[in-house]
Amino acid sequence: MPSRLLRDANARLPDMNLKPRTHEEPEINIVSLIDVVLLLVVFFMLSSRFTDEGRLRVHLPQASAVPQAKPASEPLVVTVTQQGSYRVNERELINSSQDTLRAALLKEAGTNRNQRVTVRADARATHQSVISAMDVLGRLGFAEINIATVKEEPAGKP
Numbered sequence: 001m002p003s004r005l006l007r008d009a010n011a012r013l014p015d016m017n018l019k020p021r022t023h024e025e026p027e028i029n030i031v032s033l034i035d036v037v038l039l040l041v042v043f044f045m046l047s048s049r050f051t052d053e054g055r056l057r058v059h060l061p062q063a064s065a066v067p068q069a070k071p072a073s074e075p076l077v078v079t080v081t082q083q084g085s086y087r088v089n090e091r092e093l094i095n096s097s098q099d100t101l102r103a104a105l106l107k108e109a110g111t112n113r114n115q116r117v118t119v120r121a122d123a124r125a126t127h128q129s130v131i132s133a134m135d136v137l138g139r140l141g142f143a144e145i146n147i148a149t150v151k152e153e154p155a156g157k158p
Contacts, residue, residue: 075115075116075117075118075146076088076089076105076108076109076115076116076117076118076142077089077090077117077118077120078101078105078117078118078119078120078133078137079119079120079121080119080120080121080122080125080129080130080133081122081125082122082124082125083096083125084096084125084126084128084129086100086101086104086129086133088101088104088105088108089108091104096129098132098135098136101132101133101136102136102139102140105136105137105140106140109140109142113140113141113142113143114143114144115142115144116144116146117137117142117144117145117146118145118146118147118148119133119134119137119145119146119147119148120148121133121147121148
């Protein structure tokens with residue numbers, strides 16, 4: 001047995017690699033990161049809505065004498081009741097057809113299509129009856145149509 005140990009000791013053993021390893025710096029592939037970030041930027045730019053889109057701010061010049069505006073005529077008031085009937089300036093119409101409403105509006109407004117029109121609809125009126133009134137007003141050429149509302153009372157206050 002000792003001869004075997006001696007023979008094994010004389011056998012050439014593999015050399016140990018005692019050289020220091022070359023240290024490689026870890027790197028991050030930034031190209032992929034930039035692609036993803038740019039894709040996200042484009043996505044959010046295209047999908048977000050801008051609040052001031054289409055608005056133009058105008059700062060009016062100042063003057064010492066402002067011309068007085070002509071007193072505006074009383075606005076035309078179209079009331080839509082809960083049952084779907086119409087009133088023009090608090091005058092009840094004989095029926096709730098669009099033709100009757102059209103005739104009453106022509107009688108009240110005459111040729112003045114620049115007159116303001118206020119639509120006062122009962123909260124329980126059908127949506128169709130309100131839209132029908134607005135449709136008649138639009139077909140007659142009224143451009144300034146307002147919808148009357150009341151301020152909601154906060155809960156708990158009489």
